Amino acid sequence: MSTETFPRQYARTQRFTVGAPRSFAVAPDGSRVVFLRSRGGAERANLLWTLDPATGAERVAADPVELLGGGEESLSAAEKARRERSREGSAGIVGYALDGSGSLAAFALSGRLFAVDLAGGGAPRELPAEGPVLDPRPSPDGSLVAYANTAGELRVTAADGSGDRALATPERDGVTWGQAEFIAQEEMDRDRGFWWSPSGDRLLAARADEAPVARWWIADPANPDVVPAEVAYPRAGTANAEVGLWLLDLDGGRTKVGWDGAEEPYLARVHWSGSALTLLVQARHQRTQRYLTVDQATGATTTELAERDEVWLDLFAGSPSRTADGRLVRIADQDGVRVLVAGDLTLSDARLHVRSVLSVAETILFTASGGPADDSAEPGWIGTFEVAPDGTGLTRLGTAGVVSAVRGGDVTVLLSADTSWNGARAEVLRGGATVATVASYAETPVITARPEFVFAGERRIPCAVFLPTGYDRERDGLLPVLMDPYGGPHGQRVAQSQNPHLTSQWFADQGFAVVVADGRGTPGRSPEWEKAIAFDFAGATLEDQVDAVRALAGTYPLDLGRVGIRGWSYGGYLAALAVLRRPDVFHAAVSGAPVTDWRLYDTHYTERYLGHLDERPEVYEANTLTGDAAKLERPLLLVHGLADDNVVAAHTLRLSSALLAAGRPHVVLPLSGVTHMTPQEEVAENLMLFQVDFLKKSL
Template sequence: MTTEAPSATAQDTFPRQYARTLRYTVGQPRSFAVAPDGARVVFLRSTGRDRANLLWSLDPATGTETVVADPALLLGGGEEDLSPAERARRERSREGSAGIVGYALDGAAQLAAFALSGRLFTADLAKGGARELPAVGPLIDPRPSPDGRWIAYPTTAGALRLIAADGSGDRALAEPETAGVTWGQAEFIAQEEMDRDRGYWWSPRSDALLVARADDAPVQRWWIADPANPQVVPAEVAYPAAGTPNAEVTLWLLGLDGTRTEVLWDRAAYPYLGRVHWSAGGAPLLLVQARDQRSQLLLTVDQASGATSELLAEQDAAWLELFPGVPAWTPGGRLVRISDEPGHRALFADQLELTDATLHVRSVLAVGAEEILCTASAGEAAEDQTPGLQGLYVVPLDGSGPRLLRRGAALDAVRGGEVTVLSSAALDRPGRRAEVLRGGESVLAVTSYAETPVLTTRPQFRLAGERRIPAAVVLPTGYDRERDGLLPVLMDPYGGPHGAVVVQAHNAFLSAQWFADQGFAVVVADGRGTPGRSPAWEKAVAFDFAGVTLDDQVEALHALAEEFPLDLARVAIRGWSYGGYLSALAVLRRPDVFHAAVAGAPVTEWRLYDTHYTERYLGHPDQRPEVYQANSLIADAPKLERPLMIVHGLADDNVVAAHTLRLSSALLAAGRPHTVLPLSGVTHMTPQEQVAENLLLLQVDFLKSALGL
């Protein structure tokens, strides 16, 4: 199959192209896997002309790319029919594309399994060809056994089922005993906040599975209505808001022979199942956390009895982070983990610290017999503190020290044998580049069909103020200081945990460049609480979102104004989600600095946000009511004296529309004029093309009017 990347049309504006291409991700290769012997690379990619991903195989020796599965052919040209459970999974993972959005491989990377429209399909990666298996649907997240003989799959009805790879012998391994019970699916809080989207794990011998059983009966029910269609029954959502019960999660060993053994640990003290790892390197490995996330245990599981043994206990006065890729066993049975040490975040194999304070380890991508592949940014002891960069490192298990493989932005990689697929972004080129490396040397690039943006961005990076806050400034194209003078300012932060936006990647600043070209100087700053700097930097927001994150936006603004043409008499701020909270907070509490704001999907009352996220940073609301009061926006409503636009999707089940409605009601009660833009049928992602396009246009019109431009 051959195709060409689509190009922008003559009528394309940036907002239109940005929305149509899902922020230029349509057509970009993604979701890579490499066969253990390095002989095959598997990935997803659309042709760039629509959002539907195909499953591809690439031969690293020749560079030949082959379509393994085309959803249009498999569905006979029909439209996808997504179950509510699959829509929810995609919302949790912020998945806006279509077609094949995920797949799983057997141990040899010869068999792929995936779901389309709730139906089960497999693809033979060695011989070619895809087919549907007669499974019970609708289903989600099918996964082959390591030996390729079986495929397990959860159904939307809550069962976990098993079918042979030839399509025979379909049967239930576990079925829900009551309504609200699911087997083999990650519960809401795991998907949304723990970065755990799986609910079951195959044994290395393919004879058993570790399966999570989740019962959401204790979780309070919310109902999300569609006011534009009052004839539609509101959707019932089990939402564990801060201070309320979570789903009850247990773990079971299910043998293919029908045996069932519960895995036992002190769930009263450690209710969160954060991580599960099962490989040939050792016994099943669990990471379980206390509800306050200030203590956790690493446990091994006895497969005969289900009893667990403590391997390591960890504590932190602020909180313990869950890291991608760990804990894990090496093939030789050493425990790989990431730990916050005094002044830095380090990588360990057993008790041997493999990195030092010059690196801030971010994730583990691959664990081999002799070395680990990981990402890290500069630690506090590093000489080069260039903001927005990270490195891909190879870390030998013998403790001889890490070596840098690549440096860039938004790095991700997978490895098999001597082959590594590296995906990265950079300032000097749009989009992401996927390279196939052999022995650390690039041997070929994976074709991308992503469109080239109609804009080119030119951010200037700084470490601003006494705190050396990572920041970027974007000025209008062709700006001349003598001719154009000072510029009105638009602060464009996210500003919260897990959300660094100051990254040296071209596409990351495209919307900022578009706003700049409307006549603004756009400032993006990652203050304390954002990731990638140091444990102390991230944990400075403990029990204080409002004060810390807002102070750092103000400090960055004032420091950058000493160098850049920023008109401090005309400062606006915009943001979405945590950035929306920060934007509303800015005009409510610092009207002396901020003169207008657009707050998108803001959290306005933290008691309405979920348990795992909110209690990690602010504690339990019953134990720290004063913290929740201090970080809420509702009581600040009478202080509003600046123009404020609040935007919210009415179908949002992450930050529900009640946040905006409660703030709006408080503003109305206080007699404070404001603008509310409700988005009917829109979730937290705003994937709809027309909505995403017009949101940009409406925001710039509002901000220009508010600042008198």
């Protein structure tokens, strides 16, 4: 019987993701399912696998250990940065791309370029390339592979390894071709910078010039002999990278795509299917955006649709797309409801809050949660639905708490998570019937989460509540409370699945009643719910944590005289905010990697919610924590990775300096060499133990 503790297991297995299948794709004809998975729960290196839906047989298509001859991976600084932006903590093959038929896969491994014929079952082959290689992608017919590299070039080579050549080369430092700039990767969910034409005869390539962007230097104080890393970081109110688009012919021809980058600097989405090349470009203030159609002969653009919102416009995965007859598929806010739209036809209603588009073919697959007219008894469900492009046949796939899907032809991979099982189940369906289940090698957690999902207070704040295993109210009485939120944009925590709640359950088992509350600003309810935090992070998000814990005290054994709060990133900001501004409610806080001064955070995120710094300096001041330092009267633990290039350590250091100047005692835990993800096993484990010790002493 294992005696391993949960913190060690949780850290070692990278939150139980090691060994779980992921990154699914299905060939358009349904002939194969492609995915990544390591060989076991103790092995981080992902292999590339295929599954035959006809037989259910799995096959290893590429093994990184074999391809590297047993050697260690060597990652370039650019690849490390890409992984940090995508919160990628695994090893081996972490991404791949397929040709149009799903027969050829290309991937980068240790900066080298590989391709493998999935249909023929041959061995992977390394293609000569000018590396280190980034983001290789085959042409639709599989005859070519295009890739970016750390020199800023966009190159193309034949799939047989011949004819490698540059299509675009930067004229100076700071310029890259075919790569997404920092702000696109970190905040716009656009991690690519080039796109093949459907015919495979040319590429659309982004050129990013980071010369206007201010430079920051991220040092490692524990190793003063190491040169600080230079980071082009576009903080709020300062210049972004300048991004342009070119159509690149394989014979060297080049056509500039025209749109007003000064008026709409954010290239948010690109969709190229059939004969239509569509761009979604956004104004810096994010209250207006346009869907542009590109004339592929001249590069000129015409506006197909312009959108405006008085607060802000969100971006969504899979939107825009196109139906077979050319209609624009998008997600839009209409009359207080987030809906799915195809052309002029609205395909969903107020019962659903649409979240993403998964695929567009004979039917449209999309994810949604409960909308304003939903009378669901519990919060936290996320379903996958399909509907015909004419709006008929709306159907929900699966019955689990959280469901997503990938489809090709008549084959669907249904990914289901629920509180009644660990991890996600990956079922392969053909014609609605299960024909195979993709095995997961992820370890079984040594604990089981037991969330109780409720709506709290008059605003019906979605919450998950956790009590210690074996808790008996008559014997144990009231419990100290630990609020465990993220609490901000894009950070839903209350979800009807098991694994995301394991840490909250572990903290509960240390003797706390743990509450996870998704207040205003978090996704999944309604546009109004998300946009209620406009120009006021501090007010709405903190108020909902207060209201949630007070409302739940009427039902659960919560000792309101002992309330702690912990969080990371936005949750860290919220935790520090809580003890600074509401010490009457919160009696101790653990604040991990907090944004303490929004003037130090990036443009696209911060300006969406708080406006431009030059136009609303008072808003930034009102939502910044350093001015509240003199108010601290409760125990506060600040934790920060010194190698964090997203929320830089200056946030914590500046707040600590302000607290010291105000004579307010506090604790700072600097994590040397640690980024925003804290992937190091020992660090992640001991950090959990340190937090419990601090909270127990403080409460």
